[in-house]
Amino acid sequence: MxxxxxxxxxxxxxxxxxxxxxxxxxxxxxxxxxxxxxxxxxxxxxxxxxxxxxxxxxKTEIQIADTMTKPLKGNRFEKMRTMLGVIRV
Known part of the structure; x- marks a missing residue:
C-alpha cells in the first residue's frame, strides 16, 4: 500500500x-x-x-467486476459497460 x-x-x-x-x-x-x-x-x-x-x-445486478470475469448476455453487458463509463464509438 x-x-x-x-x-x-x-x-x-x-x-x-x-x-x-x-x-x-x-x-x-x-x-x-x-x-x-x-x-x-x-x-x-x-x-x-x-x-x-x-x-x-x-447486489449481483450492480457488480461491475462481472464484465471482466463472466460471460454476460448482450443487454446485461451493455448495462454494465455503461456503468463502467465505456461507450461505443
Missing amino acids: AELKCGEDMKIELRVDNKSSINLAKNPVSHGRSKHIETKFHFLRDQVGKKKVELIHC
Missing part, C-alpha cells in the same frame, strides 16, 4: 455479491466446515479479522 501511496492504515473495501462468502470470512467459528478452502481465503479471513479489509455486500 505504501508503494501506491495509499497509507498503510487505510481499510480496503471489497464488494462481494455472495453473502455466504462474507459470513464465512467474518465468522471463524465455521472453520471446521471450511478446511477444504484454499489458503487465499484463509488469508482474506485473517485480513478481515485484522480490520485491513472490509467486505461489503453488493
Whole structure:
C-alpha cells in the first residue's frame, strides 16, 4: 500500500455479491466446515479479522467486476459497460 501511496492504515473495501462468502470470512467459528478452502481465503479471513479489509455486500445486478470475469448476455453487458463509463464509438 505504501508503494501506491495509499497509507498503510487505510481499510480496503471489497464488494462481494455472495453473502455466504462474507459470513464465512467474518465468522471463524465455521472453520471446521471450511478446511477444504484454499489458503487465499484463509488469508482474506485473517485480513478481515485484522480490520485491513472490509467486505461489503453488493447486489449481483450492480457488480461491475462481472464484465471482466463472466460471460454476460448482450443487454446485461451493455448495462454494465455503461456503468463502467465505456461507450461505443
